[in-house]
Amino acid sequence: MAYLSFTRNFEDVMINRALAAVDKGFYVDVGGYMPISDSNTCALYQRGWRGIVVEPQARLHPQWAKHRPEDILVGAAVGESDGEVTFNEFPWNDQAATIAPDIVAMHQREGREVKSYTVPLVTLNSLLEKHRPQGEVHLLSIDVEGAEKSALNGLDRSRFRPWLIVLESVLPNRPQANYGEWEHLLLNTGYVFVYFDAVNRFYLAKEHLDLQAHFSYPPCVWDNFVDHRLNHAQQVAAQAQAELAQLKARLRELAG
DSSP: OOEEEOOTTOHHHHHHHHTTTOSSOEEEEETOOOSSTTOSSHHHHHTTOEEEEEOOOGGGHHHHHHHOTTSEEEOSEEOSSSEEEEEEEOTTOGGGOBSOHHHHHHHHHTTOOOEEEEEEEEOHHHHHHHHOSSSOOOEEEEOOTTOHHHHHHTOOTTTOOOSEEEEEOBOTTSOOBOOTTTHHHHHTTTEEEEEEOSSEEEEEEGGGGGGGGGGSSOSOGGGOEEEHHHHHHHHHHHHHHHHHHHHHHHHHHHHO
């Protein structure tokens, strides 16, 4: 039976393929944004997984409470220390929100408006110490629009060993690599690069390299998935066809 994919670049197809054997696993989704559309972890949630979701934009929290109530939702940004930080939103694209000053400067040079305010700042260490001090972390997904290095600096990778780490590795909204400043942090602590999907880079902990074979080919027919947008459109079309059939039947009755 086909399962639903919720990401535009099919990141969740690769994740689900690699971690298919893990029943009711645990994830940390940093920069979760929306609970369904474009979520790397929604398909996992539907499979029975649960985890920590970090999303500083408070206006999005009611949607998480509605659609993913069993996740641990943390309203903060992630960095290399605990405290507070300036968070920046862009009216033209709220998915581009960031704490990275260089990314903000890039958008401002291009004439884009920015709205800045203060949010709590937490480290991955403090989150895991509080919410997952014991037990495996099977997936760490990081989408923080240029603040990847700070997020990784706040994670003790000798103590906490996510099986699979997925990070957005290009500049926001452009196919320009930006992983040079942080990839060594993973490679030097026992993580192996296994896949690039033109947006994200995937790394496996060396103790789980048996999963590397799952990254030998891109998402394809063998994964047996359906894009959730297509599934929704098919459901709408089916309902419309059923309603049209009812109307036609009613018209025949009236004409007879």
